[in-house]
Amino acid sequence: MKKYSNTKATLAIAKASFRAILRSPSAVVFTLAFPLIFIVVFANIGGGGVSVDVGVAKGCDTSGRFYQQLKSRKLVNLITDQSTEDMNKNLAKGQIDAILDLKPLVPMQPLEVSVQYSKASGKGEILKSILNNMFYYVQSAELAKIQAYSPLKIPEAVHLKETTVSGRAYKYIDFILPGQLGFSILSSGVFGTAFVFLSLRLTLVIKRFFATPVKRYSIVLGEALARMCFSLLGALFIILVGHYLFGFTLIHGVVTVLNMLVLSAFGLIIFMGFGFIISGIAKNEGTVPPLSNIITMPQFLLSGTFFSVTAFPKWLQYVSNALPLTHLNNAMRLVAFEGAGLGDVTHQLLILLIWLVIVYAVAVKTFKWE
Known part of the structure; x- marks a missing residue:
């Protein structure tokens, strides 16, 4: 008898989940459409009032x-x-x-x-x-x-x-695109993960999986791989559109793109942790949006997504600098425009790592299979 392979099961789950994501209008809207709309608008109107x-x-x-x-x-x-x-x-x-x-x-x-x-x-x-x-x-x-x-x-x-x-011009697209990329990753990680796992639990799909030899980690890993592939493809698309249509600076070309994708993957893993927490505490699909917005809205508004954190009062800047999306956005901008490598953004990565530990410690306590 042929030995059962959990690796194949994981990849099969990832493939099926990836197809489901592509068919989901909300996933395409939050990951691609909204960020691109904001990029087009802000790239053409600039940074607002003249000062x-x-x-x-x-x-x-x-x-x-x-x-x-x-x-x-x-x-x-x-x-x-x-x-x-x-x-x-x-x-x-x-x-x-x-x-x-x-x-x-x-x-x-x-x-x-x-x-x-x-x-x-x-x-x-x-x-x-x-x-x-x-x-x-x-x-x-x-x-x-x-x-x-x-x-x-x-x-x-x-x-x-x-x-x-003299110096290299810092265009507004160089500020706005990393923020919109963070917006895309945060939306995909939190909303996508929360809805998927809550739906799998409420429709008893996970319970049916338990009747098969599939391991629990295969379910989580398969869904995570699908979300990762979709989000990174979306990130690559946003970067290339920004570069070729609006002149977004990629100081080291392909190397810069790869570094930005690594940062995107790291950020997505953290934000998926928030999604796991929400899927565990949500009672039904109607409670997912408000719970998700509690996590995402402060970060959309306070993490330098649309305008610089320095525009806020000092007390509010302390709040902004505690949010994970702020440090992901800052690392993206340093890599894209400054030409920094991953070794040059260790401060931002360290804070993101602390968030990773905290988020998954909570997720382990709150996540439910049934």
Whole structure:
């Protein structure tokens, strides 16, 4: 008699489950359609309202009138909480538009102003216009002091030193696509897993499996393999569409794509754990969406999926930085645009690993077979 193979059983379950996923409209919508729609919309409208992000150099005179006037301009967002190294890196990437340095005002001397613009940013001209407008009023004030009829030479009120730093442009698609990829993986892992295993339990399919030689791990592993294959194919599709249609940056080409897929797989394993928890505590299919939304909605909104976490108040940033999707999105962006390898995102991977342990410890306690 031929020996029964659980490996073949696992692959058969995976194949059947993969076909079922392809036939599921909700799986296609959440994994592919929604992320692509958001990518198309955000890639074409950019990051929303116009503002100029200006880094404030260390040692800059922030007590003077000129700085306070610049701070009051609605179009100018002054950044003071970054190190010099981080500001220089972000300037080269175009993540900030300029770095400003004001020297303390010396009596009878012009105000010393240094501005570094980013070639990778398209907003330098906006800041130049704002500064020139402010300089005009400063110079006019000096002119008023001297009087129009005075034979004295009008002193220079502001001495401006401008430089431009070249770098690779950081497009909005470089921010939005990793977030939408995380959106896709989170949706697939949580909603897909929860609905599938709850349905298998309620329809007594799992109970029928117990009448066969199929091992329990084969059921879980088969379903997980199917979900993994579908999600990674979806991730690859999203990356390629973003790259070829919208110019999404893949700094090391195929190597970057492979690293992003590895991160996607790791994230999916964690989010499937949430799905196992929900399938265990849900009483019926009607309770799956609200339970799933409790897990997914905070991460969709607070994990840098649509806009930067730095836009939130400080207290809310602490919440954002505790969520697993935040660290998955950050790792994706570092790999795609910065060219980081998996060894360079160990901080993000460590936090994701902690989440993995916590989630599956809870899943073991809550998951039900019958």
